Amino acid sequence: MRNNVDSRTASGSFEAAASGLADDYVTMSVGGQAFGIPVLSVRDVLGPQNITRVPLAPDEVAGSLNLRGRIVTAINMRKRLGLPADDFVASAMAVVVEHDDEPFSLLVDEVGEVLSLPATRRESVPATLDARWREVAQGIYRLDDRLLIVLSVADVLGAIRADA
Amino acid sequence: MGQETGHSDMDDLLNEFLAEARESLDVLDSELVELEQRPEDPALLGSIFRIMHTIKGTCGFLGLPRLETVAHAAEDVLGRVRDGGLLVSPEVVSLVLSALDRIKELVAALGATGSEPAGSDEELIGALRRLASGEVEASRPADIAPSAKAGKLYDRAGGASGIDTACELACMAFLEQSAQREALEPDMLKLQFALAGGLTAALQKTPGIDIVDVLTCLADNGWTEADLATLRTEIGKAFASLGVDADDVAALLRHLTREAPEEAIALPAVEEAKPKKGAETMPAATERRDVAANAPSETLRVNINVLEDLMTMVSELVLTRNQLLQILRGYNESPFGAPLQRLNQITTELQENVMMTRMQPIGNAWGKLPRLVRDLTQELDKKIELVMTGADTELDRQILESIRDPLTHMVRNSADHGIETVGERLAAGKPEHGTVELSARHEGGHIIVQVSDNGRGLPTARIREKVVANGLATEAQLETMTEQQIQQFIFRPGFSTAASVTSVSGRGVGMDVVRSNIEKIGGIIEFQSTEGVGSRFVIKIPLTLAIVSAIIVECAGERFAMPQNSVVELVRISHTSAKGLEEINGRPVYRLRDRLLPLVSLAEILDLPRPDRAADDDSGTESTYVVVSQVGAFVFGIIVDKVFDTEEIVVKPVSRTIRHISCFSGTTILGDGQVIMILDPNGLASAVSAVPHIESAQTTTGDNLTHDRDAVSMLVFEAGDGGPKAVPLSLVARLEEADLSTAEQAGARTVLQYRGGLMPLIGLDGEPAVRTGKHPILVFVDGSRMLGLVVDRVIDIIEAPLDLQLTGGSRAGILGSAVIASTTTDVIDTVHYLRQSDADWFSVETEKAFGEDDSRNVLLVEDSAFFRNLLMPMLTLAGYHVTVAEHGEAALEICKGSGRFDIVVSDIEMPGLSGFDLARLLKSDGHMKGVPIIALSSHANPKDIERGMSAGFTEYVTKLDPKALLGALSRVLSSDESGKDIAA
Secondary structure (H helix, E strand, O other): OHHHHHHHHHHHHHHOOOOOOEEEEEEEEEOOEEEEEEHHHEEEEEOOOOOEOOOOOOOOEEEEEEEOOEEEEEEEHHHHOOOOOOOOHHHOEEEEEEEOOEEEEEEEOEEEEEEEEEHHHOEOOOOOOOHHHHHHEEEEEEOOOOEEEEEOHHHHHHHHHHHO | OOOOOOOOHHHHHHHHHHHHHHHHHHHHHHHHHHHHHOOOOHHHHHHHHHHHHHHHHHHHHHOOHHHHHHHHHHHHHHHHHHOOOOOOOHHHHHHHHHHHHHHHHHHHHHHHHOOOOOOOOHHHHHHHHHHHHOOOOOOOOOOOOOOOOOOOHHHHOOHHHHHHHHHHHHHHHHHHHOOOHHHHHHHHHHHHHHHHHHHHHHHHOOOOOOHHHHHHHHHHOOOOHHHHHHHHHHHHHHHHHOOOOHHHHHHHHHOOOOOOOHHHHOOHHHHHHOOOOOOOOHHHHHHHHHHHHHOOOOOOOOOHHHHHHHHHHHHHHHHHHHHHHHHHHOOOOOOOHHHHHHHHHHHHHHHHHHHHHHEEEHHHHOOOHHHHHHHHHHHHOOOEEEEEEOOOOEEEHHHHHHHHHHHHHHHHHHHHHHOOOHHHHHHOOOOOOEEEEEEEEEEOOEEEEEEEEOOOOOOHHHHHHHHHHOOOOOHHHHHOOOHHHHHHHHHOOOOOOOOOOOOOOOOOOOHHHHHHHHHHOOOEEEEEEEOOOEEEEEEEEEOOOOEEEEEEEEEOOEEEEEEHHHEEEEEEEEOOOOOOEEEEOOEEEEEEOOEEEEEEEHHHHOOOOOOOOOOOOOOOOOEEEEEEEEEOOEEEEEEEOEEEEEEEEEOEOOOHHHOOOOOEEEEEEOOOOOEEEEEOHHHHHHHHHHHHHHHHOOOOHHHHHHHHHHEEEEEEEEOOOOOOEEEEHHHOOEEEEEEHHHOEEEOOEEEEEEOOEEEEEEOOOOOEOOOOOEEEEEEEEEOOEEEEEEOOEEEEEEEEEOOOEOOOOOOOOEEEEEEEOOEEEEEEOHHHHHHHHOOOOOHHHHHHHHOOOOOOEEEEEOOOHHHHHHHHHHHHHOOOEEEEEOOHHHHHHHHHOOOOOOEEEEEOOOOOOOHHHHHHHHHOOOOOOOOOEEEEEOOOOHHHHHHHHHHOOOEEEEOOOHHHHHHHHHHHHHHHHHHHHHHO
C-alpha cells in the first residue's frame, strides 16, 4: 500500500519546488471540499470496508475495522466536520493514519493524487472559518482550481478523545 | 526490521553487551540489597561477584577503560568480602551501589552515543580501593585475618578473584605478543574464563572445568607448544605481579601442563569430572561447560520487534485458519479435511507459544524497587520494609512496560509520604519498621496490583482543602460526595498533597500521570486511605492479548463476545410462553429456580436500535436468551437475541476514543474477519442499576471499583406508612402475588397454602396479615420453613452502595435508612420478621452446638454499617455475646486489651487493615493464636477462599447468607470444643 502511495508521489510531483522545500500531501475530498494530509503520516489507503459499529461511541466514531489483524478505529470525517453523513460509511474510502501509536482510519468521500506543494505557499486558515473546521485545519493552499485544506491528524483525533 | 546493514561486528557486540549489562545491573541492584540483609549467603555473594566480574571482563575486551576500571575496583571490594577480608556493612553496600550507579550512567551514555563519555572516576575508585585494600577500617572480621603465607595454595594465589585477575592479565599480555591477534581476540575472553575456572577447580579440588582439557583443546585448535609455553609464562608473570611468591607460582604452573601433573592425577574429583573429549573446538567446548556451570537455563535474546511482528503474523494465520475451517464446514467430504485439521492444531499451538513469548512475570517491573526503597530508607532516615508477593504473576510485556513507571512512582510515594519516621511511628504506637507492600494476582481475566503502606495515610480533610484551594470542586459539591469519591481527587491533574516538595517525590510527576498511564492500557486505579493507618492503591489491568474463551451473542443484529469465565449459565426463553419473565415497575426479572434474577437488556444498555417485533417475526426469533452472569457475588441476567457457539478470541485493547465506555473490555476479530466488541461483565453489572439514570452515570472509574464491591441489590417496595422500604434482594427467595382472601387462619396466624406447605403471612407491623385484597408477597425461605411478608407495592430493584444511617431503634423491624436512588429508604430488618413468625428460626443451630452452655464471645469486625446492623442482632439473637469492631485496627486494639473471644468473624475488604492482614496478625499473636476466625466476604470465589485459608481463616462465608454464618459459627465452635475436650 505504501508503494501505491509512493508511485502517486512520482506522478503528482509536478509542482515540486526546485529548492526541495516542498511537502507531499495525500489529497482527499470530504463533502466536496479538498483536504490534504502529509504523505508521511498516511499508512494505507483502503476502499470501502466492513465496519463494525461500536454502540455508545462518540458520534464521529464510525466503528472498528480489521486491517490485516490490527483493529483500526474508523472516524467519520463528514460527522467530524459537521457535514451530513447519511449512507456515507458504506461507500467511504479509508485513509489509515497512526496517532499516539494507535491506528485510525479517516473515512472520506474520495482519495485523490499526491501533491507536492512548497511550504512557502501555505497560508493560514481564515479566522471566519467554522470553529469545527478551524480546529482541525493547519493551513490552506490555493490551487489553480480549488482550495486545499491541510488537516492536522492530531487535532482531528485529539478532540474526539477529549470528549471522552 | 531490515536495519542490519551498516553495522560492524563491533557494533553488534556492543549492543549485545549493552542489553546484557542493563539486565545484569538490575539483577545486581536487587541482589546487593538482598546481600545487605543476608550477608552470610555465599551463593548470593558468588552471584554478585560473578556478574561484576563478567562486566569488568567484557568491558576490558570491548575497550571501555572507564567502565572497566570502575567495575574492577568494585569487583576487588567484592572479592575481599568473599575472601573474608571485609564484612558486609551498609557502607560497603552503599559504596558498591554507587559504583553500580556510575556503571549505569556510563552504560546509558554508551548506549546513547556509542562511546564512553569523558570524565574521571578517580574519587569513586579511590574510595573503592581504600575499602578493598583495608585502609578503611570497615568492619574487618577480627578473628581470621588471612595471612599471606598461611592457608592453601588456592588462598595464597589470591582466591578466585586473584586467579581471575591473573588469567585476565595473562591473556591480555599473550594477545599483545601473538601473531594472530585478530583471529584470537574474539575467543580470548572465553579462554580467560576457562583458564580461571580450570585453575580454581584444580586448586580447590572441586568438579568443574578440567584445566587439562582446556589445554588439550588449545592444542587441538592448532596452538603450538611454544604458544602454550608463552601463555604459561604470562600466567606466571601475572601471579608474580599480584604478589604471589615464587614457590607458589611454580606450584600453580605445574597445574598448567598437558602431561597432567602428579598432583592433579591424585585428585579423584577432577578425574571424575573429566568429560569425554569431543571433536568440538576449544571455544565451543569450554563455552558449553561454562554455560552449564553458570547459567541455569538456555535463553536467547530476541528483538522485541521480531516478536511483535511474529504476533501479528500469527494473528493473521489464525484468521486464515478460521476462514478455511468455515469453508470446510460447507462440505461433507473434502480431501482437504485431514490436512486442515492438522493445520488447525498446529496453528493453535503456534499461537499459544508465540503468546507465551510475550508473557513476563510482573517481578521484572519490580526489580528496581528494593534498591529504591533501600536508598529511600537511608535518605529519609526511616525504616521501611518492602514486601513483594505474586512476583511471578505473568502479564503481557507491553503492559508490563506501561506499569513499570507508575508502580515505581507509587512505591516511592508510599515510602516518602506514607511511611513516617521512626520517631513518629513509635509515638503513634506503631512498630518502628514501616511496611510497603506490593502484590499482584490474577482475578477474572484481570491482574490486580496493590501498593499499600501502613504509614500515616492521607487525611481526607487535607484532600478537601486542596481540592477547594485548587478549584477542582466547590465545598458544596464536596458535601455530596463520599469519602471514597473525595480521595479519588488525588488523581486529578495538578494535585499534590505533599506539604513540601522533597527531593524524592516532588519531581513534578503527579498521580494524574500515573492514572493516565494506567488508563492508557485499559486499566483502572483506585486509592483508599485511612488516616493514621495507611494507604492503598489498587490497580486493575486487563490481560490484553491473552486468549480467552468467549460466548458469541447477538443483539439487534450485532454480535458481541462475552468472556466465558463470567457466564454462569444460559437460559432460553420462548416468546410463546415467556414463563418466569416478569416485570417490576418496568424492570425485568426472571424466576430462575428458587431465586429472583435481575435482568438487563443488552439492547437497552447499549442503546441499540430495536427492530420491530413484527418485522423480524420470521424464523429464529421466537425466543430470546438470558446469559446468567456473575460479578463478585452479584448474579444477574443479560437478555440477548441469539447465542452462537464459544470461540477462543484474542483480546485487543479498545481504542482510546471509546475507552470510557465501561460496557466493553476489549475488541477482537472473529474467524470471519469481523471486528466485534468484548462485553465487560463488570460494566454491565453497574449498568443494571444505572439504566434509569444514565445521565448520572458520571462516576469515576475508581468509584466503580468500590461500587462493585459494596453495592448491594435492593428490592425496594412500599408497605405500611412512611416512605419506601428496601430489603437486600439476595435475602428474598421469591416474589409472589396472591389474593389474600384465599389465605386461611391458623391459630393467631394468617397462613397461605403455598408449594405444598403452609406459609405464614405477616405484615410490615409484624402482625399476621389482614386477609383482604391482592398483594405482592416477599417470600423468605429456609429449608422447609417459609415466611411471606405482605407488602403494598414492589417498586424497583436497585443496585446501590449501602451506607446505612442509624435511626433510633424505636421502630421495630427497621435496621436504619439509606439513600437509595436519591430517596431516603428504610431498610427492613429481616431477622426481626423471621423471629416474629418463628421464634426459634435462628436458635436451633446454637442449641445443637453447645446446649445450655453460657454464651460465647464473638468479635465481629465489619466496616459496613449495614452489615454490622444486619449481623449483630442476628448473632445476639442466636445466643452469642457480640463485640463489634468497625475496622481491623480497632479489632486489634480490642484483642490487645481485655478482650477474650471464642471466635472472630471478620470482613475481608476493609479500608486500612484488610481481613487477610488482620487474620495474619491475630494468628501471630500469643493469646489469639488459637482462636478460630471466620471470613465474611461478598466475594466467595475459590481463589479468595484459598487465600483466606492460607491467611489463617477457619471458614469462609458469604456476607449475604446469615444462615451460613450461623452454621459456620456453631460448626467451628463445636469442633473447637471437641478439640479442647480431647486435649484435656
